[in-house]
Amino acid sequence: MNKFSTKKLSIICFIFIPIIFLWHPNWLGFLGIQPYWPLFWLLPWSMINGSINGLIFGLFLGLVLDSVTLDSSFTQIPGLILCGIWFGRIKIQSDSLVGHLRYGLICSFGSFLCGMLYFLQILVANFSDSTFLLFIPSVQNILADVFLTGFFAPLICSQLLRLLKSSGEKGAIINLAKK
Numbered sequence: 001m002n003k004f005s006t007k008k009l010s011i012i013c014f015i016f017i018p019i020i021f022l023w024h025p026n027w028l029g030f031l032g033i034q035p036y037w038p039l040f041w042l043l044p045w046s047m048i049n050g051s052i053n054g055l056i057f058g059l060f061l062g063l064v065l066d067s068v069t070l071d072s073s074f075t076q077i078p079g080l081i082l083c084g085i086w087f088g089r090i091k092i093q094s095d096s097l098v099g100h101l102r103y104g105l106i107c108s109f110g111s112f113l114c115g116m117l118y119f120l121q122i123l124v125a126n127f128s129d130s131t132f133l134l135f136i137p138s139v140q141n142i143l144a145d146v147f148l149t150g151f152f153a154p155l156i157c158s159q160l161l162r163l164l165k166s167s168g169e170k171g172a173i174i175n176l177a178k179k
Contacts, residue, residue, distance in 0.1 A: 017041055017061065018068050028152070033141050035148035036111040038065060038080060043087045043107055043153070044161035051088025058084025074121045079114030086110070092161070103157040108150030115142035 020037050028034060038061050046054030061084075062077030090106065119138055126135070 018064055021065060022068060028148070030148050031140070031144045033144040033148065035152050036107075036114060036145055038076075039083060039107045039110045039114070039149060040153060040156040041160060042080065042084055043103060043110070043157050044164055046084050046087035047090055047092050047161065048164055049088070051085045054084030054086075054088035055081055056084075058082070073125065074118060076114065076118060079110075079117040082113060082117075083110040092165075100154040100158045103161075104150040104153040107153035107157065108146050111146045111149035112142065115145050 017038055025034070042054065042058060042061060045057065058080035059077060062075060062080040065080075066075050066077065087106070087110070119135070119142060122138070123135055
């Protein structure tokens with residue numbers, strides 16, 4: 001059993017993303033907002049496997065998360081694809097404290113990008129002069145999401161990166177799909 005869990009660690013971690021996304025634990029929130037959970041898995045996985053795999057799994061992760069959410073008129077796919085490509089271009093540095101804090105900064109920017117792309121979809125779909133000011137408080141939600149994602153990213157991403165590197169799973173999900 002230990003051999004299976006070590007070889008399929010990225011799949012096991014990937015399954016937890018929609019679970020945590022739907023669970024929405026209140027004790028990890030701020031102002032009723034949660035961190036953007038998909039970036040915690042996408043950053044270390046894309047750093048190990050590159051930007052093309054980051055694009056593919058950003059798309060796949062967006063499809064999974066869009067399928068479990070109730071509102072189907074807006075999508076998370078564009079932000080996750082862009083973050084997957086961008087995260088894949090980042091090289092793995094040493095395991096110093098600066099590296100851990102760098103994960104927080106990178107995930108904060110990624111969370112801001114994903115939040116703003118989602119907000120722009122809502123704004124364009126509902127744009128009118130009479131309701132424009134109703135969407136301005138959404139920026140507070142985006143900033144709370146950015147703060148929480150940047151706060152938890154050094155802990156979660158560094159541990160996931162260490163686990164994925166130790167399991168030696170570079171491209172394991174792609175290889176599994178080819179079988």
